Amino acid sequence: MSPTITTSSEANGNVSAATARAAASAAASAEAAGPQPVTLAKALNTALADAMHADSSVLVFGEDVGTLGGVFRITDGLTATFGEQRCFDTPLAESGIVGMAVGMAINGMRPVIEMQFDAFAYPAFEQIISHVAKMHNRTKGAVKLPLVIRVPYGGGIGGVEHHCDSSESYYAHTAGLKVFTPATVADGYRMLREAIDSDDPVVFMEPKKLYWSKDLVDLGELRSAHSAAAAAGRSSEGRAAVARPGTDATLIAYGPSVPTALAAAEAAALEGRSLEVIDVRTIVPFDDATVCESVRKTGRAVVIAEAHGFASVSSEIVARVQERCFHYLAAPIRRVTGFDIPYPAPKLEKYYLPGVDRILDAVDDLQWEN
Amino acid sequence: MSPTITTSSEANGNVSAATARAAASAAASAEAAGPQPVTLAKALNTALADAMHADSSVLVFGEDVGTLGGVFRITDGLTATFGEQRCFDTPLAESGIVGMAVGMAINGMRPVIEMQFDAFAYPAFEQIISHVAKMHNRTKGAVKLPLVIRVPYGGGIGGVEHHCDSSESYYAHTAGLKVFTPATVADGYRMLREAIDSDDPVVFMEPKKLYWSKDLVDLGELRSAHSAAAAAGRSSEGRAAVARPGTDATLIAYGPSVPTALAAAEAAALEGRSLEVIDVRTIVPFDDATVCESVRKTGRAVVIAEAHGFASVSSEIVARVQERCFHYLAAPIRRVTGFDIPYPAPKLEKYYLPGVDRILDAVDDLQWEN
Amino acid sequence: MTISANHTAPDQTSKAPTGDALTEAAKKFGITAEDYMLPARHQIEMVDPDGRLKPEGEQGTEPGHEYPLPGDEELLAAYEQLVVGRRVNDQNSALVRQGRMAVYPSSHGQEACQVAAALCLSDGDWMFPTYRDAVAVMTRGVDPVQVMTIFRGDWHGGFDPLKHKVGIQCTPLTTQLLHAVGVAHAAKLRGEDTVVLAMCGDGATSEGDFHEALNFAAVFHLPVIFFVQNNKYAISVPLAHQSVAPSLAHKAVGYGMAGERVDGNDVVALLAVLDRAVKLAREGSGPLLVEANTYRMQAHTNADDDTRYRENSEVAEWRAKDPVNRMRTYLTDRGLLDDDGEARIREKAEAVATQLRDGLSEDVPVDPQELFRHVFAKTTPQLKEQSALLADELARDAASSTEEAGK
Amino acid sequence: MTISANHTAPDQTSKAPTGDALTEAAKKFGITAEDYMLPARHQIEMVDPDGRLKPEGEQGTEPGHEYPLPGDEELLAAYEQLVVGRRVNDQNSALVRQGRMAVYPSSHGQEACQVAAALCLSDGDWMFPTYRDAVAVMTRGVDPVQVMTIFRGDWHGGFDPLKHKVGIQCTPLTTQLLHAVGVAHAAKLRGEDTVVLAMCGDGATSEGDFHEALNFAAVFHLPVIFFVQNNKYAISVPLAHQSVAPSLAHKAVGYGMAGERVDGNDVVALLAVLDRAVKLAREGSGPLLVEANTYRMQAHTNADDDTRYRENSEVAEWRAKDPVNRMRTYLTDRGLLDDDGEARIREKAEAVATQLRDGLSEDVPVDPQELFRHVFAKTTPQLKEQSALLADELARDAASSTEEAGK
């Protein structure tokens, strides 16, 4: 099917789009009922399809996202379902992709574009920094920019250079962008739907090493929950999750580091230490409340991220937590991050990546004797 | 004069270049002896000329750097003195400028390139991140990349959008780059010479609002001091300065914020508070020792920077200082930074820029009652 | 111009997704694909610097590159806008000298390009201008004072792009060409017949985004007209340092689109070429590239000193080609313009100048809280916090100055 | 091909900084500037898919685009490298299947391009290859095992670019073309006669850096040959989605340089065209753009599934144009190759394959401290700290595993 394309009802106040609720529920009926093992890749793919069903102004484009369905298959089947007008390949030029998306968003569309890998978004940096982030502001809100830039990011997949960068800090530092990164399959679905619904530009960072991780989720339920939330104007933007409750120290993580943090907490539990794990989920806006509540409770914190530590999102988390929770802290906040080196070759990446042991070392370091 | 171009003696081990000491001292003789009021712009210009005299593999290029001498006149007179082969205009394309410079550095030159304004370096982001920062590492040091990227940065000059960004955090977060930023006229000369001498790529951030600020300096003495230091293999890379000694709290600043921090310290002194001001000078590598020594002494700190605060160099400074000086701190470290908004239009920039009052407010906030 | 045979590779395996536009064009105009893409041998020029209509055979037209003379009414309307545009340019430069505006990149000397760029478009069409195209934006109907907001320094842009279908005046060079492509693409997907005119300078053609924009427009077969005002300088850098191609219009060939060059100081030729380009684009030709040969008569902006890099004599040469005078002579000679008409037009120009003087000498108070208001459609807790911090600062300032005053 | 008159704008005010290269070229070859820049009407093709020498009139040559047949010795040497290259491609793919290498973007089917790209250069020249150009790099003389380091995953690059005058195999598309331009520029400034060959694929021509590199090379009049292997796909995306120009060689026109297209499976034509390009560039023609029409016979890499986006029949069509078989037939027919010769060459190819198998099945131990060793020429206190942290971790690991073992 290839519904008539109209203009987003949300953005820039043009023609309203019919929400194809019927179509969406038809797609739902094909799915098995109840929780099923679902990969993050599948959840993202479903979110894209559902969003395209719901709003004909949602367009998907990028390199190899059409016939191939993306090198990670996140756009699999979208061209077949929605036609070449709704999901298509572009010439190979990332600045072109982002710049064209800006124009489409100006003219009533809600583009969801894919950067093939983290490092291959760099050619689009000027468009992202100077336009995507600034268009709404410079026009005093006259132009909304409902644009999602999907960026598969991070390492741990044995990729060669330029395929494993953790580039979230560049975006998080750029005023005017929202930055989301899911760590669970359910969050993958929900957060991508919310990113697409958002009238603000969202850089949607997908931890590529989690693409094939599975959780038991009920996609139909996620879909209904999203519809209900959207109808009620609710969104979980800016809300971190307590991924595991604990009492002795807080591990603050996001994206690919969340499962590692959970594994560390599991290991620590065996040694009698109760670690709370916070999944940041939306880096911008940041959920100070949830993070600080946890740290005030535990009095100790470790921030975990794959990216180089220097001048990064993890620096920010440390800085804001010490600003807000200083007198609750029994020890300095520790960081476990990637080293300040170019991402290493496959055979060396295990030495680079923040692993369970390195996290536990940092936890041990939190001056427990005090 | 237009000396024969040979290959840098330092980089990539090709043909050696004659250092034109005689020429340099000839230039020196034209200058008045003893300390004179000199602008930062003039000091940078002199550093470029001296470096070009000293090493014929030093080349200067970019947009409008030739005949015009740069929109800020930092390259004034270089084409006239050294010829069009040594200082020249390129086509208008920043990725091209950086990419060509990479190739020239591979092939024995020491390019010093100008990005006309902070935001106009973004088109070159891919070349900077994926090549400038990584070339030495990926070739296991076989290829050195003695390349200086000069970036006039920051606001306070009434510039329109895209002319006032503080982009240092993007570079500082990128592993493989060194990031320098002078705040005084003497540092401008010395640090630019050291950046050009360095076999590592240096992003040299020039606070454009300080271009026309004057200090009393003796350029001839600076030149001799540099020659002596270089001959002895000494460099002040990675060394912060105590710009003003004090005992009650530490203001940590760099580039355009240093004069503001000094003014704040001056004002605080009138109220009986003794503030120490640290000028970071080289953001990468960072001088933990000097900064921590000061904070351990004073027990209180405020970090000041014009850039958006979120996930920035100032976040990093807070994070590392609390990691290293936690038990010396009487209060959380405060940040006074630009807001997390696109740099504002000229008539509003005064509300954005970290000024003396905002710094003093932060100092007042450092829980003096404890 | 005729190329003897088809240049298309015999073994090109893939088909263009949009049908072979070049083959169609070649058929339509009875010329080769190369002749369609390459600009005509000479630039299109209809009225010479002395205001005289050139003989048809000397206008630069040739098979496939045919441009009928625009109608008298269009020309009169264009002249009026030329006069207004010139007045606006000079008024703004004066306002800068008086400190009422921070900066103004004048299009003095390029008014023919400015005017034609706006007049060739219909209401539903879009324009994507640069910082130098204030006159084009005004000619399109945007309030002059709003247009100057960016240069006065109150805000980044002063008008609503959606209302006027005019992109914000863009500073990062050629980035706006891609926005133009996106706007055209969205319109095409919705089946609208919007044409988009995307503007840039000669220097800007060297940027990577220029390449990507032209290629995207060609591959997606979009109705975008890329209009390059070749004013011979990019700040201090002359054209010869940007390109050694025979012309900038030759760049069309690499994208499989048609290129044309036109005397950029001849509004008649400009309208002829742009009107036809808009018509072709609307009819489905895909994108076109039009290069206007003109000259930047003044420094890059008031902050620039052009005596450092060019000779006065060069500027003087171009003064003789002035687009406004040329048109006045032509219309007067043709009997379309008399003293009364001229006076009426001058009056109109004066009115706009007055509007600018008045509008820009008002000291519009700025609201510091605007800093935070438009960053996002849905703001963040962080910005609320920062906004409160600033509000608190300002309240304390106000309180202490009241206190001071009270003393 | 003849264009009837000079296309250059009559009123181009600025002079090219390097003298007017186009005028010179036009004079030298007795053709127009457009004819110099545009590729010949047909691609250059000398030996047909059946291995037969084409009649001179059908080789695609024309005035200004004349290519004499390369000498027999050069062709024999090329054939040897073709056979070795094919063997290396297939050996590497096998090693990937066996898990000895992580990934290999094979140039199977493109060996003629690979071989010609290396053989056309002299020792002092430079080559800037992509990830797919391992065979070209080897043909240039770099140790095969070193070349594969990047794909084995030990390190990013395995050879010394300065020693071999070969850039590291580049992944970020077309970024390396600018490095090539810089290397050529540095050499030119020193008065060296280095020619630089810069390689990229069809998809890569869409990137902004392609544009900037070609333009810089043209404006600075540098001896760079841009060699595009048009293998019809960029991963899954066919050529028609990259460009609707008649050919990629047509892109030369926009930069004022000469373009040519050549049968990329015909090593004879490739050598003829590239040898001449190198000669012209060395003599000061400025840059040239050469497009080779070839085909990516296998998936993009082993990680790709090409059945999702192309028909087997298309691949089969191109199998008939195989560059190795074609050359074998041609040389055998010409009496330049007999069974002995063939056997000797096969043996050589086997030796390289063995070298690869042996070299890549060794499990070279990695040193974790290499992470920090090469980031900077002069390291930082921060990296020293981080390196110590890792060393401490590893020491504790080692100690605890010794402990474990001791229990």
Ligand SMILES: Cc1ncc(C[n+]2csc(CCOP(=O)(O)OP(=O)(O)O)c2C)c(N)n1
């Ligand atoms: C990406 C980018 N790089 C550099 C600049 C700085 N800059 C502003 S205008 C200009 C020259 C532009 O020349 P041209 O495109 O010919 O336009 P003109 O000013 O002549 O109208 C430069 C270099 C910029 N605005 N954007």
Ligand SMILES: Cc1ncc(C[n+]2csc(CCOP(=O)(O)OP(=O)(O)O)c2C)c(N)n1
């Ligand atoms: C800047 C950039 N964007 C995207 C990619 C991902 N990518 C790797 S190869 C490739 C296709 C390249 O196609 P082409 O240039 O035709 O070369 P080929 O692989 O066919 O040899 C893509 C999209 C990349 N490496 N660099």
Ligand SMILES: [Mg+2]
């Ligand atoms: Mg210009």
Ligand SMILES: [Mg+2]
């Ligand atoms: Mg290809």
